[in-house]
């Protein structure tokens with residue numbers, strides 16, 4: 210068993226075998242083996258060094274909560290400058306941690322609403338803010354940001370935990386709050402995906418969904434060395450600005466449609482909509498919408514064969530299903546989409562294709578399931 214140590218104690222530790230085994234790794238005196246294995250000692254000494262790296266002012270930082278604190282003042286200032294905060298603004302900060310960014314935001318904004326999951330962080334933040342005389346300007350909500358209804362705010366500025374990037378951005382851009390912009394520190398790779406445009410090789414479902422309703426601008430890259438503890442990957446700051454005029458489309462229908470279109474990388478729309486599984490799924494969803502019952506799924510489970518492209522073909526078709534498949538393919542073909550790849554299409558083209566499907570009574574979203582706003586990325 211390894212005991213947790215205070216920072217002061219850790220600072221005193223010299224990584225020598227005798228000191229570590231006497232102080233750090235002492236179990237109870239009875240169970241301690243006199244000839245403790247050398248390799249095991251080395252491993253445990255490394256563990257202490259690793260633990261020490263994850264400690265910040267005596268606070269153990271948890272990777273599972275994405276606790277990588279941004280410590281470089283120059284970068285914190287640059288983020289605040291690029292966020293375009295007005296002195297009258299209410300800023301929403303997600304994951305304030307110990308308050309490195311919060312302090313800067315409090316100087317620039319009228320007030321800050323900070324949503325933080327970790328009680329220990331909340332205590333440190335509260336004390337730090339009140340020591341600097343800013344307590345009146347800060348509201349802390351100690352909750353999981355994904356399960357919190359936001360109060361009104363003008364801007365979001367945050368160094369967020371990377372593991373919730375996709376659902377959090379979905380909550381912001383497809384949620385009910387109106388705001389000017391969200392300046393977010395994200396994993397570099399994720400921000401590149403978010404910034405991709407139609408025609409780019411990496412244009413993807415995340416970008417197509419976010420950019421339907423918002424503009425995304427690159428602000429700057431931030432090296433992993435600027436964080437304590439350093440994460441494994443570099444980061445980037447991006448600014449997301451909700452569009453003033455958003456397309457008139459059912460969001461759930463759009464999200465389900467893009468899940469289909471971007472589900473298989475590099476497939477043409479023709480081959481996508483020829484897949485047996487997809488045709489049957491659409492038939493079932495659309496029949497449900499149009500008020501008729503279909504029980505055709507089971508007819509086909511045993512009547513499918515795969516060609517050399519890995520595509521499923523229906524061999525023995527029920528008349529309804531066969532006609533439905535022709536209808537689906539007909540829409541894709543007659544509008545010139547058959548040979549196109551979704552990553553090459555503009556929003557206008559994708560919206561037009563969805564419109565054509567819906568007009569023909571073909572739907573993508575299962576109205577009996579719960580709304581899935583957090584699903585921007587998953588295929």
Ligand SMILES: C[S@@+](CC[C@H](N)C(=O)[O-])C[C@H]1O[C@@H](n2cnc3c(N)ncnc32)[C@H](O)[C@@H]1O
Pocket residue numbers: 274275276277278279280303304305306307308309310324325326327330352353354355367368369370371373
């Ligand atoms: C990357 S750290 C940023 C800390 C601070 N803003 C900074 O820049 O130094 C992310 C913070 O988000 C908090 N956090 C993680 N998951 C959260 C969630 N679901 N809701 C709210 N806060 C969360 C963590 O506890 C941590 O303090």
